[in-house]
Amino acid sequence: MDSAPNNSSLIDRIAAGDTRAVARAISKVEDFSADAAALMKQIFPLTGRGLVIGITGAPGAGKSSLVDKLALHYRRAGERVGIVAVDPSSPFSGGAILGDRIRMQTLGLDPGVFIRSMATRGNLGGLARSTVDAVSILDAAGYHKIIIETVGVGQDEVEVVKAADVCVVVLVPGMGDDIQAIKAGIMEIGDIFVINKADREGVNTTEKELEALLSLAMRDDLWESPIVKTVAPESKGIQELAAAIEKYREFHLTSKSGAGRRRAIARWRILELLRDRLVAQTLESESASEKLELLAGEVASRRRDPYSAVEELLGK
Amino acid sequence: MDSAPNNSSLIDRIAAGDTRAVARAISKVEDFSADAAALMKQIFPLTGRGLVIGITGAPGAGKSSLVDKLALHYRRAGERVGIVAVDPSSPFSGGAILGDRIRMQTLGLDPGVFIRSMATRGNLGGLARSTVDAVSILDAAGYHKIIIETVGVGQDEVEVVKAADVCVVVLVPGMGDDIQAIKAGIMEIGDIFVINKADREGVNTTEKELEALLSLAMRDDLWESPIVKTVAPESKGIQELAAAIEKYREFHLTSKSGAGRRRAIARWRILELLRDRLVAQTLESESASEKLELLAGEVASRRRDPYSAVEELLGK
Numbered sequence: 001m002d003s004a005p006n007n008s009s010l011i012d013r014i015a016a017g018d019t020r021a022v023a024r025a026i027s028k029v030e031d032f033s034a035d036a037a038a039l040m041k042q043i044f045p046l047t048g049r050g051l052v053i054g055i056t057g058a059p060g061a062g063k064s065s066l067v068d069k070l071a072l073h074y075r076r077a078g079e080r081v082g083i084v085a086v087d088p089s090s091p092f093s094g095g096a097i098l099g100d101r102i103r104m105q106t107l108g109l110d111p112g113v114f115i116r117s118m119a120t121r122g123n124l125g126g127l128a129r130s131t132v133d134a135v136s137i138l139d140a141a142g143y144h145k146i147i148i149e150t151v152g153v154g155q156d157e158v159e160v161v162k163a164a165d166v167c168v169v170v171l172v173p174g175m176g177d178d179i180q181a182i183k184a185g186i187m188e189i190g191d192i193f194v195i196n197k198a199d200r201e202g203v204n205t206t207e208k209e210l211e212a213l214l215s216l217a218m219r220d221d222l223w224e225s226p227i228v229k230t231v232a233p234e235s236k237g238i239q240e241l242a243a244a245i246e247k248y249r250e251f252h253l254t255s256k257s258g259a260g261r262r263r264a265i266a267r268w269r270i271l272e273l274l275r276d277r278l279v280a281q282t283l284e285s286e287s288a289s290e291k292l293e294l295l296a297g298e299v300a301s302r303r304r305d306p307y308s309a310v311e312e313l314l315g316k
Numbered sequence: 317m318d319s320a321p322n323n324s325s326l327i328d329r330i331a332a333g334d335t336r337a338v339a340r341a342i343s344k345v346e347d348f349s350a351d352a353a354a355l356m357k358q359i360f361p362l363t364g365r366g367l368v369i370g371i372t373g374a375p376g377a378g379k380s381s382l383v384d385k386l387a388l389h390y391r392r393a394g395e396r397v398g399i400v401a402v403d404p405s406s407p408f409s410g411g412a413i414l415g416d417r418i419r420m421q422t423l424g425l426d427p428g429v430f431i432r433s434m435a436t437r438g439n440l441g442g443l444a445r446s447t448v449d450a451v452s453i454l455d456a457a458g459y460h461k462i463i464i465e466t467v468g469v470g471q472d473e474v475e476v477v478k479a480a481d482v483c484v485v486v487l488v489p490g491m492g493d494d495i496q497a498i499k500a501g502i503m504e505i506g507d508i509f510v511i512n513k514a515d516r517e518g519v520n521t522t523e524k525e526l527e528a529l530l531s532l533a534m535r536d537d538l539w540e541s542p543i544v545k546t547v548a549p550e551s552k553g554i555q556e557l558a559a560a561i562e563k564y565r566e567f568h569l570t571s572k573s574g575a576g577r578r579r580a581i582a583r584w585r586i587l588e589l590l591r592d593r594l595v596a597q598t599l600e601s602e603s604a605s606e607k608l609e610l611l612a613g614e615v616a617s618r619r620r621d622p623y624s625a626v627e628e629l630l631g632k
Contacts, residue, residue: 037623044621259616266615269622270608270629271595277626278594279587296583300575305360306585307353310593313586 007035011042014141017080019114022141026116029133032126032280040133046140050082051249054148054164056189061170062196065232066241067149073238074145075112082138082146085117086131086160114138126276131160132269162189163265166248168241170194171210174202190225191252192244198229198237221257223248282313323351327358330457333396335430338457342432345449348442348596356449362456366398367565370464370480372505377486378512381548382557383465389554390461391428398454401433402447402466402476430454442592447476448585478505479581482564484557486510487526490518506541507568508560514545514553537573539564598629 013021025043028036053070057063064085071081118131131148138146148164161167169190193214195206207227214225226244230237252258283289295312298304304312329337341359344352369386373379380401387397434447447464454462464480477483485506509530511522523543530541542560546553568574599605611628614620620628 037627040623041621044618044623048618262616263612266622267608267612270611270615270625273622273626274598274629275591275595277630278598279591282590282594292583292586295586296579299582299586300578302360302364305357306582306589307356307360309586310589311353313590314593 007039007042010039011046011140014043014137015046017142019111019141022114022137023116025137026130026134029137030118030130032130032276036133040136043136043140047136048139050139050143050146051166051245052135052139052146052148052164053245054150054161054167055170056150056161056167057170057194057196061172062232063149063170066170066194066196066230066238067147069232069235069238070241071113071145071147072235073242075110079144080112080114080142082114082135082141082143083116084131084134084138084146084148085115086127086148086150114141114143126272128160129269129272129276132163132272135163159268163269165252166191166245168192168194168245170196171206172197173200173206191223191248192241193225193227194237194241195227195229196232199231199234203229221251221255223251223255288313323355323358326355327362327456330359330453331362333458335427335457338430338453339432341453342446342450345453346434346446348446348592352449356452359452359456363452364455366455366459366462367482367561368451368455368462368464368480369561370466370477370483371486372466372477372483373486373510373512377488378548379465379486382486382510382512382546382554383463385548385551385554386557387429387461387463388551389558391426395460396428396430396458398430398451398457398459398462399432400447400450400454400462400464401431402443402464430457430459442588444476445585445588445592448479448588451479475584479585481568482507482561484508484510484561486512487522488513489516489522507539507564508557509541509543510553510557511543511545512548515547515550519545537567537571539567539571539573604629 010021010025014025025039028039055063055067055070067083067085071083074081116134118127118134135146135148148160150161167189169192171193173195193210195203195210207229210227214227219225226247228237228241228244230241232238252261283292291313295304295309299306299309326337326341330341341355344355371379371383371386383399383401387399390397432450434443434450451462451464464476466477483505485508487509489511509526511519511526523545526543530543535541542563544553544557544560546557548554568577599608607629611620611625615622615625
């Protein structure tokens with residue numbers, strides 16, 4: 001017998017802001033467990049109150065430190081903050097390696113801050129889906145601000161950040177010669193740009209380059225993405241960043257383009273979930289899992305091509 | 317009537333190294349068109365001859381320049397080189413923005429080099445799948461070296477690079493304070509480490525840090541990942557890099573762990589394809605696509621949760 005409480009009492013505890021219930025629910029969506037769907041259906045009506053802030057940028061940009069200071073800023077205003085750190089490392093071996101332990105040093109044991117690192121787990125992947133589900137759970141639990149932090153600028157990471165209400169892109173001065181290419185990719189997703197480590201040499205050049213690029217950006221709304229300069233360890237510029245986020249929130253709520261964006265996010269979210277669900281269904285039986293291993297061996301030794309293997313798995 | 321030749325003549329032309337046929341086949345797998353499966357089944361038996369080299373690293377590490385110089389090195393030895401650049405930008409709007417045009421300046425119109433940027437396209441996503449399929453097509457077309465270059469260090473990018481025969485991780489001196497976290501993630505995938513821009517300050521510190529991290533790495537084989545220092549624009553270290561790649565190729569072919577890795581790659585490749593196939597099947601009818609749009613609107617306006625939307629799509 002499973003002595004765990006059923007979903008409805010779990011939902012009640014989440015709605016009451018119980019952090020253990022929140023952690024347990026996030027594990028369920030991460031594992032894509034059998035009752036995750038029922039849970040998320042009950043969670044959904046409780047969401048839509050918190051502000052979801054996506055923070056992305058290249059490795060080395062100092063995102064973690066920036067997120068921590070921003071969280072502290074909100075804590076001082078009496079708000080509860082959830083942080084979901086997407087860890088793209090170790091897709092095969094799984095596991096968020098450093099994140100949580102390091103964070104705990106700065107945000108400590110503050111009960112008003114919930115931190116969770118999300119990593120890929122096994123077959124059913126779905127880092128993007130489990131991350132947005134985790135955000136919904138934190139939203140339902142009454143966290144006022146939910147920050148999604150992504151290490152890296154990969155496809156999944158970008159999509160997750162785009163699912164936020166506000167997307168903050170973090171740069172640093174003098175990032176080298178393929179910064180142009182990166183900027184071209186992230187320019188269209190940044191609602192706010194941060195130049196962190198703004199006490200470093202080259203900050204004016206980076207700012208000018210960024211302004212030039214932003215002047216070419218084709219946004220489908222009238223928002224002009226501001227550039228905020230920060231020095232996270234000294235908390236410089238954090239207040240300005242929070243103000244820019246608040247300003248965008250107001251803009252986003254009232255603009256017509258906000259509706260289009262919410263629709264694109266919803267569409268993406270359905271597709272991610274559909275993908276995970278279909279794969280889980282196909283592989284749920286033990287015999288299907290065994291067949292997968294067998295077919296992997298055949299493809300590895302070139303006795304079979306991957307396309308035929310998939311047809312075999314689908315029973316065609 | 318479609319005047320295009322059928323797959324079997326396309327296969328013949330690919331096998332003969334016809335670049336237009338190669339380009340056309342890659343477009344088919346990118347679009348996941350109806351005959352992509354039949355095409356790839358015929359391609360597969362022709363593969364396994366070329367060496368697939370994955371090159372990844374943080375933005376700003378100078379990967380493109382390094383790849384170009386490495387390609388030139390192989391060209392001088394009379395080998396044909398295929399380059400597949402994974403462009404994680406613009407998942408919503410699609411499109412590889414800068415890549416190809418910039419590359420053309422250095423590698424020019426050399427018919428022995430084939431360059432293709434891969435980007436996400438619409439619903440059926442599958443950047444990882446289409447990239448490994450493109451690599452197979454280049455392999456079948458007789459390219460001796462196929463280089464996969466990824467901008468960013470995201471989850472998909474890492475997985476694609478892991479599907480290569482040799483994985484090269486590119487770092488630069490003094491990348492800032494969360495380098496530790498990045499290294500922890502990529503340490504286990506790097507067969508060869510490059511410190512590019514090795515004429516810069518801090519190269520010795522970075523090398524020592526990297527050596528320390530590598531000494532802790534738990535590889536499941538006896539390979540000791542070498543560190544190669546390069547200055548790509550001056551072609552410094554390129555010969556050493558090529559030698560390290562060749563050395564790893566010999567090791568990989570003879571080691572027992574190579575088989576385990578090929579199996580993990582095959583398994584991952586089947587799963588990626590399964591995912592794409594299942595989603596394509598579910599959404600192939602016009603009515604399903606319309607339903608998706610309708611449901612996205614309902615989820616966006618919070619009248620429905622994403623989980624119920626997926627069940628509706630699946631006709632449950």
